[in-house]
Amino acid sequence: MTAVPDAARTAAPGPQAAAARLAAVRAAMDEAGVDALVLRPSPDARFLGSVLGEFLVVTQDVVAETADPAGVVPEGARRVGVDPEMRVRELFGLAIEAELVPASSVLWPLRLRKEPYEVEAVGRAVAAAEGVLGQALELAWFGATERAMAYRLRVLLAESGCEELLSLRVAAGEHTARPAHVPGERVINPGDALGVSVCGRWGGYCAEVSRVFAVAEPPDDFEAMYSVVLAAHRAGLAAVRPGAPVDEVARAVGEVIDGSGYGRFAAAHVGRGVGLGHDEGPWVGEDAVFEPGMVFCLEPAIYVPDLFGARVADVVVCADDGPVPLGAYPHALHVLDR
Structure with a gap:
């Protein structure tokens, strides 16, 4: 970069x-x-x-x-x-x-409502985070520790032009089931699920992108669980439209996950607004309604304790005719080969 x-x-x-x-x-x-x-x-x-x-x-x-x-x-x-x-x-x-x-x-x-130049700045932060995720695919993960890989990704984000790193998480295996996990000395091995989240600031504006990978091969039952997270993500995205209650996102996400049988493992937090702050309105649970120009980080997740978890975070702007994702990084489960 x-x-x-x-x-x-x-x-x-x-x-x-x-x-x-x-x-x-x-x-x-x-x-x-x-x-x-x-x-x-x-x-x-x-x-x-x-x-x-x-x-x-x-x-x-x-x-x-x-x-x-x-x-x-x-x-x-x-x-x-x-x-x-x-x-x-x-x-x-x-x-x-x-x-x-x-x-x-x-x-x-x-x-709450962003001007076009603000949306553009958030989009640049999204592009920087997605660029880091793209470069992450070329790194050697086998045998490295979470902490070492997090450091490498921090360097990549700094090189992207972002003026500030707000958070960067790398979680492997059972650690992917910990929402607030801090990268540690756990060694990344074939057969691990791998969660990577990048949040940076560009031009004063923040954005976070989170994806899940598999190392060499997905763990048993992981792909089925991950497909539920993606379905919940699609349902939550469709709820981001002018005039719709922000709480509709939580309802749509919850309906999908509950119907899958993973309801008791669903993350309570499904999204929040982003902009000059990495956590700002509109918030779920505050009787807010989506309006054009609102920018929202959609982040459904399932965490199965001591086994694995998956969280997908994307930033979307509510436009006059519905949701417009500010990023383009694919959601398909990518299997790392080294």
């Missing part, structure tokens, strides 16, 4: 779009009775164009990046929205005499 210059990786709205975004934020602040926003370097701050790494303060009259937010917050402010990622010492250091409330109540609803 060839690294891309930093200037080519910057995702930002044009002047008119930035002005419209700021106007929408101020209108939401007014509706919520919030007199100022104080944001640390975070996805919320990047949403409003912060680049300096200081606090960003937004009021009805001022937008300022500063090391001293108390000096910018208006006197007499009654409610101030603070970044949900604010650290405790930062909160104590604000010295603001006002009721502090989460800024997310103002900003997260505005971040």
